[in-house]
Amino acid sequence: MDTVLAGLINGNAYALIALGLSLVIGVANVINFAQGSLFAVGAMVGWLMTTSLGLPLWVAVIVAMAVTALLGWVINELAVKPFAGKAPIAAVLSTIAMMIILDASNELIFGPELRPMRTGLPDVSFQLFGLTINPIDIVILCTSVVLMVGLAALLRFTRFGRAVRATSQDREAAAQMGVPVNRVQALAFMLASSLGGLAGVLVAAYFTTISPTQGFTIGLAGIAAATLGGLGSLLGAVVGGLILGVIEAFGVSLWGDAARQIITFGVLLLVLWIRPQGLLGAKAIKKEPLTGTFFAAARKIRVPWWGVLLLVLIGAVPMVPGLLDGYTVQVGIQIILFALAALSMTILGGQAGQLSLGQAGTVALGAYALALLTKNAGLPFLPAVLIAGLIGAVIMTVVAAPSWRLSGHYPAIATLATGAAITAVAANWNSVTGGGAGIALIPQAEVFGIVLSSNSARYGLVFVVLLILCGLVFLWSKSHVGMYWRAIRDDEVAARAAGIATPQYKSLAFGVSGFIAGIAGALWAADYGFIDPKTFPPMMSFQIVIVAVLGGMLSPIGAILGSAVMVGGLELFRFSASARLLAYGLILLLLIRFRPQGLWTHFDWFDRLKQRFGRNKDSELEGSDA
Amino acid sequence: MSSEKKQPLLEARDVNVHYGQFHALQDVSYTIGKGEIVSLLGGNACGKSTSMKTILRLVAPSSGSITFDGESTLGMSTADVVSRGIASVPEARRVFPEMTIEDNLLVGAYTRRDGSAEIRKDLAAQYDLFPRLAERRRQQAGTMSGGEQQMLAFARALMSRPKLICMDEPTMGLAPIIVDQVLETIQRINSELGLSVFMVEQNAELALSIAHRGYVLVNGVVTLSGGANELIRDPRIREAYLGQKAA
Numbered sequence: 001m002d003t004v005l006a007g008l009i010n011g012n013a014y015a016l017i018a019l020g021l022s023l024v025i026g027v028a029n030v031i032n033f034a035q036g037s038l039f040a041v042g043a044m045v046g047w048l049m050t051t052s053l054g055l056p057l058w059v060a061v062i063v064a065m066a067v068t069a070l071l072g073w074v075i076n077e078l079a080v081k082p083f084a085g086k087a088p089i090a091a092v093l094s095t096i097a098m099m100i101i102l103d104a105s106n107e108l109i110f111g112p113e114l115r116p117m118r119t120g121l122p123d124v125s126f127q128l129f130g131l132t133i134n135p136i137d138i139v140i141l142c143t144s145v146v147l148m149v150g151l152a153a154l155l156r157f158t159r160f161g162r163a164v165r166a167t168s169q170d171r172e173a174a175a176q177m178g179v180p181v182n183r184v185q186a187l188a189f190m191l192a193s194s195l196g197g198l199a200g201v202l203v204a205a206y207f208t209t210i211s212p213t214q215g216f217t218i219g220l221a222g223i224a225a226a227t228l229g230g231l232g233s234l235l236g237a238v239v240g241g242l243i244l245g246v247i248e249a250f251g252v253s254l255w256g257d258a259a260r261q262i263i264t265f266g267v268l269l270l271v272l273w274i275r276p277q278g279l280l281g282a283k284a285i286k287k288e289p290l291t292g293t294f295f296a297a298a299r300k301i302r303v304p305w306w307g308v309l310l311l312v313l314i315g316a317v318p319m320v321p322g323l324l325d326g327y328t329v330q331v332g333i334q335i336i337l338f339a340l341a342a343l344s345m346t347i348l349g350g351q352a353g354q355l356s357l358g359q360a361g362t363v364a365l366g367a368y369a370l371a372l373l374t375k376n377a378g379l380p381f382l383p384a385v386l387i388a389g390l391i392g393a394v395i396m397t398v399v400a401a402p403s404w405r406l407s408g409h410y411p412a413i414a415t416l417a418t419g420a421a422i423t424a425v426a427a428n429w430n431s432v433t434g435g436g437a438g439i440a441l442i443p444q445a446e447v448f449g450i451v452l453s454s455n456s457a458r459y460g461l462v463f464v465v466l467l468i469l470c471g472l473v474f475l476w477s478k479s480h481v482g483m484y485w486r487a488i489r490d491d492e493v494a495a496r497a498a499g500i501a502t503p504q505y506k507s508l509a510f511g512v513s514g515f516i517a518g519i520a521g522a523l524w525a526a527d528y529g530f531i532d533p534k535t536f537p538p539m540m541s542f543q544i545v546i547v548a549v550l551g552g553m554l555s556p557i558g559a560i561l562g563s564a565v566m567v568g569g570l571e572l573f574r575f576s577a578s579a580r581l582l583a584y585g586l587i588l589l590l591l592i593r594f595r596p597q598g599l600w601t602h603f604d605w606f607d608r609l610k611q612r613f614g615r616n617k618d619s620e621l622e623g624s625d626a
Numbered sequence: 627m628s629s630e631k632k633q634p635l636l637e638a639r640d641v642n643v644h645y646g647q648f649h650a651l652q653d654v655s656y657t658i659g660k661g662e663i664v665s666l667l668g669g670n671a672c673g674k675s676t677s678m679k680t681i682l683r684l685v686a687p688s689s690g691s692i693t694f695d696g697e698s699t700l701g702m703s704t705a706d707v708v709s710r711g712i713a714s715v716p717e718a719r720r721v722f723p724e725m726t727i728e729d730n731l732l733v734g735a736y737t738r739r740d741g742s743a744e745i746r747k748d749l750a751a752q753y754d755l756f757p758r759l760a761e762r763r764r765q766q767a768g769t770m771s772g773g774e775q776q777m778l779a780f781a782r783a784l785m786s787r788p789k790l791i792c793m794d795e796p797t798m799g800l801a802p803i804i805v806d807q808v809l810e811t812i813q814r815i816n817s818e819l820g821l822s823v824f825m826v827e828q829n830a831e832l833a834l835s836i837a838h839r840g841y842v843l844v845n846g847v848v849t850l851s852g853g854a855n856e857l858i859r860d861p862r863i864r865e866a867y868l869g870q871k872a873a
Binding site: 159165166172 | 682684703704705707708709714716720721722723724725729732733734736737782786
């Protein structure tokens with residue numbers, strides 16, 4: 001019975017977060033990834049009010065809700081409103097940027113450590129029907145019930161509520177009736193955000209320890225709860241949150257706290273496979289493709305053969321033994337490893353118009369595969385790398401397969417869940433993966449009997465693999481497969497009408513992407529010699545997306561350029577981990593707003609200059625948004 | 627039926643609209659008199675719906691002016707023009723499918739500030755005008771037939787107490803027998819309630835059968851205008867819309 005109660009308390013927090021998510025999905029058609037960050041902000045404000053300043057809990061609740069409402073307004077202004085009418089992925093990526101920015105700032109301001117929270121509530125408890133009940137349980141229960149009933153009444157009976165519902169169901173028609181849809185969206189956003197903040201204070205008060213970094217996982221749990229209940233359905237959000245909370249509580253009482261993540265993402269994947277519309281599915285979810293030509297609405301820069309040669313020569317410099325110091329070469333290796341991961345993303349995004357928010361999972365898979373194959377099974381290095389790539393390909397195609405018939409927001413959620421589930425399994429499957437302790441003493445790379453142990457040799461290995469894979473990607477994009485991918489990217493319905501077997505070609509894109517990501521992971525493991533679940537955190541998936549978006553998805557060179565800027569550039573400034581994350585978030589926010597096609601694509605002025613000087617070579621037009 | 631009284635209710639003068647490079651409306655001018663049914667005719671993608679959207683300030687013209695009731699709408703929001711008396715019946719009806727009939731009607735009254743008693747009075751008036759809606763006031767709008775949804779869209783527009791109702795292809799996709807009902811309703815709204823109607827239509831014959839005057843829009847340019855009786859006899863109209871070769 002106590003398990004049920006604990007589950008309901010947690011589930012209540014998920015329900016509040018899921019409510020906020022569903023409210024925003026309704027009015028703005030966006031999954032607000034920053035909802036979990038608002039939870040963390042709420043928790044920290046609550047801590048500041050009660051524990052630092054000694055104010056009563058109700059003051060903390062009000063202040064936290066006000067602060068998060070204000071932040072919600074900012075998120076809407078910066079990350080959602082500018083992208084109205086554009087591909088929904090733009091706003092989704094922008095809210096991911098806001099999530100990273102808020103989480104990193106929270107950590108920079110408060111520090112990453114756990115801290116105790118004093119609520120000022122009397123320390124008494126009593127027994128009821130065999131349950132131990134504390135004052136905080138009553139506070140949480142009452143606040144939540146009052147809030148949820150109030151929210152339902154607000155939406156059902158008031159003028160504002162009707163405006164919110166009308167905007168959710170048909171934004172354009174609502175505007176025609178004179179409903180100020182932008183203001184309605186802003187207010188709904190603030191309301192939704194304050195629910196996240198409220199959940200933060202309540203959960204902090206319940207567990208009495210809080211950390212500014214917990215927003216990320218709880219945000220993902222909120223997304224799982226919202227999907228379980230039915231994206232966009234408010235009643236579904238509450239039901240989904242409570243069910244997820246109780247399932248988790250039972251799982252945790254059986255297998256320990258580490259199982260929580262596996263349960264969350266397992267439930268999410270099951271829902272997506274079996275019943276993507278959720279328990280109380282809303283029909284209101286819009287069905288348009290998430291990405292489409294968003295990343296590709298630009299022209300490719302064509303590089304002449306001597307340019308390619310020059311780039312290869314520059315890239316080969318660290319291979320010369322003793323020329324550069326070990327640290328620089330190590331940074332070079334890191335750049336190439338990230339470039340490989342980003343390359344796997346450009347296949348999806350730039351070629352086939354898909355997006356994976358779980359690529360770190362596939363990279364981790366490749367890394368664990370290599371570690372186990374070479375260390376435990378004694379397989380030679382090169383076959384192990386290939387097998388790691390194939391495992392990545394198979395998992396990306398098989399595990400993600402049921403999600404390809406999904407459209408709208410679901411594929412992004414499905415890839416996110418797949419990636420997070422892989423990391424969660426790695427953290428829990430102690431007998432195979434070593435659990436949290438990871439795998440150490442992974443054998444070094446060995447090619448044709450030569451152990452690659454010097455810095456320049458290690459660099460040479462990853463560099464040569466990068467060249468081979470870039471070449472393969474280039475050939476693929478020139479083949480009929482690449483053409484079909486681009487057709488799917490530009491217009492999936494038209495591609496299907498033209499007789500292209502879109503599910504098969506999409507799965508092929510995921511497969512190729514998984515192959516490259518798996519190889520990247522294998523090289524990662526061999527180079528590091530030690531891996532654990534923290535080597536490939538879910539946040540890394542977003543970093544891979546950011547690197548790929550920054551460089552530009554149209555060409556393999558974009559992946560390398562993006563990695564050089566993000567990994568190399570940030571290394572140059574020796575930022576702390578949180579400051580680095582903050583930089584990632586800010587860059588993503590600016591990119592999506594001002595240059596979604598990335599750096600390695602044609603600038604407009606470049607075209608104009610070319611026209612002026614009369615060099616009118618026909619260049620390949622990529623995308624239709626010219 | 628005299629076409630122009632002293633001052634028209636709405637006057638659009640030399641309106642231009644650009645969508646990026648595309649010049650959607652080119653120096654389009656028209657007037658709508660008080661108590662008049664004016665129809666804007668044209669084929670697909672000729673700028674009909676864009677004209678309606680410029681009146682409603684859903685699209686901002688790049689140049690030109692629109693005056694409503696003696697006041698320029700330049701710089702107004704959609705909410706502003708709705709509260710000044712321009713209501714609309716969107717293309718394909720666009721009722722809010724998961725809201726009740728009554729809530730749909732109340733959204734139509736969103737811009738009104740004259741208190742719930744007045745709004746209740748108008749609700750009752752709509753139920754009188756459209757008894758079908760009264761029977762189903764608690765039902766979700768998405769469950770009604772196309773013709774019923776069209777009636778709801780009319781009633782929803784009337785809830786803002788407009789002087790002018792803009793309609794975007796109100797007969798589109800409806801069964802012929804329902805089309806007749808819709809046209810009859812438009813005439814009633816015009817004659818019994820005294821409202822002006824601006825009706826965007828592809829079907830020239832239908833539209834001109836109830837309109838007082840009409841304009842013909844081809845590729846963003848007004849090519850013809852005049853009284854409905856003249857237009858329906860005009861050989862160019864007959865050729866373009868009724869499939870009859872001019873003699």
